[in-house]
Amino acid sequence: MTEQIRTPQGEKYPALLRILHWLRAVLILGLIACGWYMTGxxxxxxxxxxxxxxxxxxxxxxxxxxLVHLVLRWRHQATLPTTPAALKPLEKLLSHGIHRLIIALTLLTPMLGYAMSSSLTDGDGVPFFFLSHVPEILPKNDEAFAAFQMLHRYSAYILLLCIALHIAGTVKHRLQDRNGETDVLPRML
Structure with missing residues (x-):
């Protein structure tokens, strides 16, 4: 197997990670919009x-x-694009922090939603496509439901804020940074 030479210009994420990125983006934004509609x-x-x-x-x-995203990132770690060297230290810190928060919240928010649905006393459980219901492991407790409901809502808001910051950073580097050394969008296209 030949060693892949990585250069800042022209680096791309592996195709599977790019597809997964955009699929998750549409899915998560759709879920947030659906959640707003339902609760309103x-x-x-x-x-x-x-x-x-x-x-x-x-x-x-x-x-x-x-979960699949985390596994694939771990497996493709050696071939992932590097952080552009031209980024300022604060930009690197913000970029890595926002990415980590997005990953954590895409795990946490659905888990809180599951906990919310699972703990509701007169709830109808959690279906999953071909399964009639996912096993519920939490005891029925309306006080716990209210707590999980609040946490689910706020974690979704924080996730949306992180996504907005992620997009804003991408747009800033795409449009404002004229040298092109910090334009990270082509890596995900």
Whole structure:
């Protein structure tokens, strides 16, 4: 096997990681939009009632894809693009911090959603596509449900903020940094 030479210009993430990145981006933004819609509607709204099972299923899918993402990043560690050397130290710190938060929150937010659904006393469980229900491991407790509901909501807000910062950083480096040495968007296209 020949050793791959990596240069700052032209580096790309492996194709599978790029596909997974964009798939997860659409999925997570869709889940957040769906969550906003559902929670802003009356309890017996037929559209919201239709969306809840899908939100739960796709939330579990987002969690599974986050796990796959971590495994693939670990397996492809040696071939991942390096951080552009032209980034300022603060930009590197922010970039790495935001990426780590996004990864952590894409694991945590769905887990909190599962815990919320699993702990609701009169809840209908957590379906997952071909399974009628995912096993519920938490005891039924409406006080725990309320706590998980709040944590799920705020973790989704923080995740959305991190995504906005991630996009803002990408746009800044794409449009404002004229030398092109810090343009990281082509690495993910």
């Amino acid at each position: 509607r009356a309890e017996h709204d037929p559209v919201a009632g239709f969306l809840y099972p899908g939100h739960k299923q796709f939330g579990l899918l987002a969690w599974l894809l986050a």
